[in-house]
Amino acid sequence: MKIAVVGGGPAGLYLSVLLKRQDPAHEITVYERNAAGSTYGWGVTYWAGLLDRLRAGDPESAAAVADASVTWTDGLAIVRDERTVHRGDAGFGIGRRRMLGLLADRAAALGVDVRHEHPVDGPDAPELDGADLIVAADGVHSALREAHPGHYGTAFTTGRNPYIWLGTTKVFDSFSFAFKETDHGWIWCYAYGFSGERSTCVVECAPDTWTGLGLDTMGEGDCLALLEKLFHDLLDGHPLIGRDRGTEPAQWLRFRTLTTRTWHQGTTVLLGDAAHTTHYSIGAGTTLALEDALALAAALRAHPDDLETALTTYGKRRRAELLSAQSAARLSARWYENLPRYMDLEPERMFALLGQRHSPLLPYVPPQLYYRLDRAAGRLEALRRLKRWLGPRVARAVHRG
Known part of the structure; x- marks a missing residue:
């Protein structure tokens, strides 16, 4: 053809x-x-x-x-100023x-x-x-x-939240999140490495936070400087990299x-x-x-x-x-559009529910209750797996006796 x-x-x-x-x-x-x-x-x-x-x-x-x-296996979250780590599957x-x-x-x-x-x-x-x-x-x-x-x-x-796609010279060895509370609401970042020299950073926030911080009108240079300050503990002093737009507005988008x-x-x-x-x-x-x-x-x-x-x-x-x-x-x-719903949880619990954000039940169950139910279900499943493993072995032992 x-x-x-x-x-x-x-x-x-x-x-x-x-x-x-x-x-x-x-x-x-x-x-x-x-x-x-x-x-x-x-x-x-x-x-x-x-x-x-x-x-x-x-x-x-x-x-x-x-x-x-x-590649990476760990997930890192910085919530306000507290760090928590979860083990996970290998990502690339x-x-x-x-x-x-x-x-x-x-x-x-x-x-x-x-x-x-x-x-x-x-x-x-x-x-x-x-x-x-x-x-x-x-x-x-x-x-x-x-x-x-x-x-x-x-x-x-079209999604509600504005976001911006950036790079950084900080090389992350885990898939990393940072959630920062400001006077105008929460702003957060996802970050992951893609080479030995660079990583991707995606920053997102609610519309009121975006306008309240002035990100909707800032030139790209000022925007990056503010974001570097907000996420200083995630970036460890490394700069954020944009599209060299100078004084032109930074390229914030809403996902379609x-x-x-x-x-x-x-x-x-x-x-x-x-x-x-x-x-x-x-x-x-x-x-x-x-x-x-x-x-x-x-x-x-x-x-x-x-x-x-x-x-x-x-x-x-x-x-x-x-x-x-x-x-x-x-x-x-x-889940991200309703982020404040989860931010009163302890950071470890919030991070656990971040991993559960694809659940169709989560939006309708109080977060603390959902966390406890999920933990209980996990323990029950572990017991079921142990019983499935022990069952044939116990039967063979009885038979030999």
Whole structure:
């Protein structure tokens, strides 16, 4: 097939790798509007399960991504000025620019034509003429999708809290949180390493805190200085890094959750953020985009002679698989939007409920009660596991006696 991939993010590049491996005769071109090496964001997170799936899809790029990643197992929270640590599963961070470079190099090595600084602004672009398959991997503002929003059932929901995506020279060895109370309410930060030199920091607060602190009108330089002061114990004297906007307002955003009803029209199919977004607080955006690529490649492999069936199968599968992640993201965003509800707890208990923020029951159960019930349930489960382990052994001992 002749395949045009519009968008050179992780999903579009990885799909081109998968499809070229499935059939080297495919003629695949990736069109990316930005220059090579230029990208928004700092680092992305993922967990071990994704690496297993990437190894199955393309062992070479999976190994390159793993080698370029940093890892952590602990979670650290600073609440007011008190630190608490929780043990957890292994997490990974990698610079977004680094990941894109690795995937672009792998695609090019397989014979994919990757063209940077080459925007495709709509379905009538000449670059798409003659393509058997057009992949809209052009992000949340997808020009290909927005040409037919009614068909795709595009819907946006805008979150309440403003947030800003920053970097720092502080290299975190754990996934770290800091929650600071100000005269205008709470402000908090999530931080994680993505290389040996840099980490990502995402700062969020309620609208009243944002305006009360003057963050809505501050130039970026003043904004970073204030945030460095507020989170001094998290940063250990390291600076925050923005986008070099100087006296221009800092780039605060409100998260837009995108959903779509259907994922293809004719020979055009949506991929990654062009089809869906999930709140950044669950750290799953890149993972879900790469899983889209794996699912689309699998559907095309299973139905090589029936594109309509392949694209329909892909869309149905991924929409069903995304339900749990989308639910978790909504609940996670709501937890932060209702943060004061949890901040009278002891820091250790608050941190425990932070890990439970995907629970659909938590918003409706008093936090102290929920914590005690969760602890009791955990002890009961431990006893059940012990009984399951002891049962056969006791039976064998009785039998031998």
